[in-house]
Amino acid sequence: MKKSFNTKNDLTREVGLSSATVLVIANMVGTGVFTTSGFILKELGDPRALLLCWLFGGLFALCGAFCFGELGARFPRAGGEYVFLRESFGRPVAFLSGWISLFVGFSAPIAAASMAFSSYFSQAFGLPTDGAFVFSPFGVPMITLSWFNLIALLVIGTFTLIHYHGLRTGTKVQNGLTLFKITLIIVFIIGGFTFGKGSIEHFSARQDLFATFSSEKFAVSLIFVSFAYSGWNAAAYLGGEIINPRRNIPSALLIGTAVVTVLYLLLNALYIYAVPIGQLAGEVEVGAKAAIGLFGTNISRFFSAAVALGLLSVVSAMVMTGPRIYYAMAQDGVFFSVFGKLNPLHHTPASSIFLQAGIAVIMVLSASFETLLIYIGFTLSLSAMLTVVGLMRIRWREGKAPNLYQTPGYPLTPLLFIAANSWIIFFSVRSQPVAVLFALGTIAVGMLVYLLTGTKKEDDQDPALTAETEPTY
Incomplete structure (x- = not known):
């Protein structure tokens, strides 16, 4: 495969359209769709409302992908949202987005996906799920050690080492796991509707659909759905390593998101068909x-084992993608410089990879699965919404970029995305105040870290805005 180098950061452009699309699908399909529908049904209690919730989530994700596609075409560099917000609002806001990505965008989903893998793996092989040791200083549970957690930690460690070893190796592993996962889902859907012992009666109405749609519980359910759809922007984070990024980034985002939306709707319809x-x-x-x-x-055991194996692609995709953000932050001088260095042997951002793994390990040991979902959904909605607001600001300031991908339906598309996420954020604050407080606490700590690491270079000329304006493809 043809390689090319970005002259500033020496990241290698060796990810093509197919691998970039696979990365989007791998980031999206996994923990959420196999775990969150139960929580949504608990909130809504109606099968039609469940499908409507997943449909809305897909439409919102597509709106976001349209907008991020334009941003990725304008700024095809490593870092994703961090780069986009740096261009639209400046370093401080960009740093906070990168800080959110470190904890909420990647470390927390890695922890959640590893915990989901452990749950399915334990069910497949009949491993014990009790007998945990809980460290509770002053009566407050802080750390939990069990077979369940140890399996999750082993998964995190394995994929951290794989992606530390090199992008080419990591991409091959990623593509193989994702192909298996998509094949599993398609076979499950076709086989379930064709040969399964389900019932169409399970789709019967339980509540007034309009009343459910306009309720607070529907908005809360969209938090879970937004977590399941998170990852639709994955290709943008590897902008410095994608071949022909101004064409391939938008294409990968849109193709990947559309495929996943269809799979999610079919899979949830199968859940309803299968079980009351x-x-x-x-x-x-x-x-x-x-x-x-x-x-x-x-x-059941065979299926649980297959799902567990499929979930590994989620962990792999997150471990691969996230460190490129912290690397870009350190390259800009707003994060500790050690995280902006590449390993000379493997040519990977090793320090950033291990930082992310360490945070994910702490989350596995200290957080419950459901709490992680709320924490992730609220904070990612806030960050993604601000990024799309930034697109509108760039458009107002600079106009359309000639000969580049443009957001279809602009400005209605970004306005719909902003409105949807504002709705989710509002009801998150009302219904889940504890998880929201943790999210706001994460942002507050990020502001403090920026004051310690980033303000000293705030007035310097941004080297990325000069050396990377026209990257080499």
């Missing part, structure tokens, strides 16, 4: 429950 919603409400392993309902208990 009363048996799914509040459950984490909804995929395994559906498999049992469709094919009997004998298939």
Whole structure:
């Protein structure tokens, strides 16, 4: 494959359109769709409302992908949202976005995906789920050690080492795992509707759909859905390593998001077809429950093992993508310089990779799965919304970029995305104040870190705005 180098940061452009699209799909499909539908049904109690929620989530994600596609075409560099916000609002806001990505965009989803893998893996092989040791200083639970957590930690460590070893190796592993996962989902959908022992009666109405749609619970459910759809912007983070990024970044975002939206709707329809919603409400392993309902208990362990293997691609994709943001921040001088260095042997941002892994490990040991979902959904909605506001600011300031991809339906598309995320944020604050406080605390700590690391260079000329304006493809 042809390689080219960005003369400033020496990241290698060796990711083509297919691999970039696979990365988007791998980031999106995984923990959320196999775990969150049970929580949504617990909130909504109606199968039609569940499907409507997933449809809205897909439309919102597509609106975001349209907008991020234009930003990726304008600024095809490593860093994603960090770079986009630096161009629209300046270093301080960009740093906070990168800080959010470090904890919420990648470390927390890595922890959640690893915990989901452990849950399905334990179910597949009948491993014990009790007998945990809880460290509780002053009566407050802080750290939990169990077989469940240890398996999750092993997953994080394995993929951290794989992506530390090199981009080419990591990409091959990523593509293989994603191909397996998509094949599994397609076979499950086709086989379930064709040969499964489900019932169309499970789709019958339970509540007034309009009343459910306009309720606070629907907005809260969209928090879970937004987590499941997170990752639609994944290709933008590897802007410095994608071949022909001004064409391939928008294409990868849109193709990947559209494919995942269709898969999510079909998969959730299969869940409803398979099992009465009363048996799914509040459950984490909804995929395994559906498999049992469709094919009997004998298939449950095989399905759980397959889902567990498929979830590894989520961990792999997140471990690969996230460190490029912290690397870009350090390159700009707004984060500790050690995270802006590449490993001379493997040519990867090794320090950033290990930083992310360390935070994910702490989250596995200290947080519950459901709390992580709320924490992730609220904070990512805030960051993505601000990035799209930044696109509108750039458009107002500079106008259209000639000969580059343009957001379809502008300005309605970004306005719809902003309105949807504002809705989610408003109801998150009302209904989940504790998780929101943790999210706001993360932002506050980020502001303090910026004051310590970034303000000294705030007035300097940004080297990325000069050396990288026209990157080499």
